[in-house]
Amino acid sequence: MSILLRTPECVRALHLLAIPVAVILAGVPAQADAQVSLVQVRKGLRYTQTSDTRVALRTTASHWFQADVDGTDIGGITPPTVAGPFNIAALGTRHNNGVLVFNPVDNGWRWGADGKDFNTTSKDELDRLFPNGTYTFTVNGTSVPLALTGDAYPNAPVFTLEGGRWAGGSYVVDPSRPLTITTNGFAGYGTHRNSIICLFFRGPGYVPDGVTTITSCPLFLQRSSDVPNRDFSTVTLPPGTLRANEEYTLIGSFNAIIDSRTVSGLPGSTNTARYLAATTVNIKTITPVFPMTVTSNITATTATVTANIQYRLQDVGGNGSVYAFAVAPAPKVKGGDDPKAMRVGWATGPDAKDDAPTACVLAQLSQAGQMVAVTADQLNAYLTGVLTAQGASVAILNGVPIVNISGSTFFVGYGSSGSSMINSGVNRSAVTIPGSLTCEPGPPQTGWWWNPLEDGRGFSLEVRGNNLFFAAFLYDISGRSTWYVSTGPVSLDGSYYSGDLLGASGGQTLGGAYPGFPTLTSVGPVTLAFNNASTGTLVWPGGTVPIQRFNIVPNGLNLDPVPGQPESGWWWNEQEAGRGFFMEWQGGNLDIAGYMYDDAGKSVWYLTTGPIGGSSTARSFAGNWWSFADGQTLTGPWKPNRQTSANVAPVTIQFSGPDTALMTLPNGRTTNLTRHRF
Structure with missing residues (x-):
């Protein structure tokens, strides 16, 4: 070099x-x-x-x-x-x-x-x-x-x-x-x-x-x-x-x-x-979802904050409502301990306790200056009408006592309703008020996630800018491996996602030619809410599932990258859309899943893992695809899976850069891979 x-x-x-x-x-x-x-x-x-x-x-x-x-x-x-x-x-x-x-x-x-x-x-x-x-x-x-x-x-x-x-x-x-x-x-x-x-x-x-x-x-x-x-x-x-x-x-x-x-x-x-x-x-x-400038005057006793926003070009001329709201420490919020309150992560700061985390909840200021818990449907609009090219000026805080709002992050967003604004991700944080307990929502880490009590199934997750791509690998009721995906805009600074969970069929096999884009079918809604970068909650047809980051190797999440290590996240061949590969590196160790289809057109996944190869200027990987069966279904209770093959087929990858590679598939067939910039 x-x-x-x-x-x-x-x-x-x-x-x-x-x-x-x-x-x-x-x-x-x-x-x-x-x-x-x-x-x-x-x-x-x-x-x-x-x-x-x-x-x-x-x-x-x-x-x-x-x-x-x-x-x-x-x-x-x-x-x-x-x-x-x-x-x-x-x-x-x-x-x-x-x-x-x-x-x-x-x-x-x-x-x-x-x-x-x-x-x-x-x-x-x-x-x-x-x-x-x-x-x-x-x-x-x-x-x-x-x-x-x-x-x-x-x-x-x-x-x-x-x-x-x-x-x-x-x-x-x-x-x-x-x-x-x-x-x-x-x-x-x-x-x-x-x-x-x-x-x-x-x-x-x-x-x-x-x-x-x-x-x-x-x-x-x-x-x-x-x-x-x-x-x-x-x-x-x-x-x-x-x-x-x-x-x-x-x-x-x-x-x-x-x-x-x-x-x-x-x-x-x-x-x-x-x-x-x-x-x-x-x-x-992250490219902001819409332009905004913020002016603030925050003293030891009061806060005054104004946001001037510009609507996206595609939204100008339509009707909508503008909202100002907060994610605040539950103890600061009236009704913050109500089970119906919308929880968005955990508070951090000097008073935060790992063994008893403080929830952050969605809230709005009352006319009396009190933070009150709300759901997305209960959000009150700051203004409603035609979204003009001039944008809007939003007085988020006007001399509000710091004691009432400390630790809160205030947002501005717009949409046809409060829930639409939250679910579509058309919102931005404007200011965080310092506090001993502080709510600063943020996106999850890219990589492998799981529930340790439900080993055998897991989740591939990446947030890029304002968008998320999520996949779950698990099993159908017959015991064969299958997978589901969901993708769309994130909300609340990347800490929240709501979308459709999709099944796929009729796509490309491991070693076969490309037959065209697969058929997608919704199997229900999915919501992801992240407490912090490494823990969160999944809500889907299978119920509510706590999830957390997964160590590929012992202490893998704390290992630093080796020189020349390729990027973690979603990889694909754009000419073969519908089949993809999720890779995560932890300290020079790769865990990769291939999401594809069997000869009958049903979705199937394969895994493999191993150490990095090659040099810092030309990294490589060699291994064998593994297959599994008989584990937990989407809606069923946990049960152990079993490995059905430790050598479905060999796989080698030669990386030519951090985001480009050549993968060799069965029968010597190759495919060019690049990072999927969704």
Whole structure:
């Protein structure tokens, strides 16, 4: 891979994410032009930011240790070693006698028998196994001592983001507008051998100027040796930089270089010991369902908020009603504890309790300034009449006491009725009032979902922008596998969906030619309401089913992507519509379902799972389709399924990019796949 911006201090910044290694090799043939460019030892902290003020240590792999050697074509050198104050008795074979292991994914030598360095959630454990002190590397016969002392961990980077809003733990932006990213100050900046601020983005189609891949600090790089008097960073991404309806990851790190030295035996190598702190933010790009500008004046005691909206072009000239409403913490709402109240997620914040979550409910303000629970059908219109090209000005709040509305997110929408407005998704959040319990509805994670008490059936789910595509794999009353789908607009910032559940027949088989688009038949309504990004409730002909995200492998939901990992979500061949494939990657492990038809034209599904293959520039997968039968039906009680075949047919996929691939089907037939941008 060509890397045009690759500074020694920021090289391999993807290690901030504890990227798993797919293939570990003891060595590869030596290269005549091998060049060691970096020898480093470091300890770090990983944080996640989910609001303007909520920044917390990650729940997994929050503390880590690295002892690495990097460079160009160095896989064939004698394996480097590292010695130091390791707790060898406790580490045992994990220490690999101090011999580093080559990782071909990022062309470097890494500590540990598996070449994955070390991760934990406990600083005490990190310090017990890897005490501070001098770590001495031996590289090509040259000794490189580096002193990692002082516990000089930087403060956590905290982002101030402008151009969008926080929703459901993610920052949501309109890609047609600029996004400004500003960090807090790096405490102690300039007091170390060197202090570094590093920022980078990861996501579909994002390649900063001057680089072909994100493996360093392409978004922003600042050293105190170059810029001694500014301890923060500010970057603005111009409009159109990011694709619409995608997810991106923003990562910022503060790096305290404690020791840095040159060694004559390794010319051109930068050798450092450092402590660092890294913060990750999930960025969602969503094109708004209709234009809106909001002005607000929120003080410690009152709030005044006005939204000026423009109707969609296709709606101008028709009749409709405009609504202002809220999703609010139930304790703030009269009737909020009524079972008939429309629940939309769980509240977050300092007063939130995992063992007793506080519901968020649909509400409107009474004339007395009291929040009152309502259903979609009970919403009162702000105005009714012809939807004109001039739009409308909506006074959402007018000097309302903060104590009555704290933690509430206020929305504006329009439609022929309240329920039509909610179900069609023609609404937008305008403002969230801070509170110790806060309701900020947001979309679910893309991936596999299930009910742990009903294993054997599951759900493929993706939200792209303002639309959802849902599939359920299960069984019919005869025991054969079957599936249903539903797709349409989401509502309430992606947290709610209502549509028709559809069965399909007469489509393409696994290895057959394309017969045309299948026949679709409604089997009933389906509603999805999400408490947060990883839990929700499904209501369909089978009743009410709590659902949650599914770990493909142990702790899979907390594993970071490997370099070159393709996108998760729906894939298809547009010329073969009606058959599709759902893929999710968790830390380099793929779980894929094929939704298609048997020879009789009935819907059928196959599954397979396994590790990623290939290189970071050309990923691949190889496995066998599995089939199942006799599990739970749409409306029946749970019963165990059984695997009917572990080798229906082989399947191989060669990825040519994050969103394109070639799949080989039975009898050598191939089909070109792309991400389904529904």
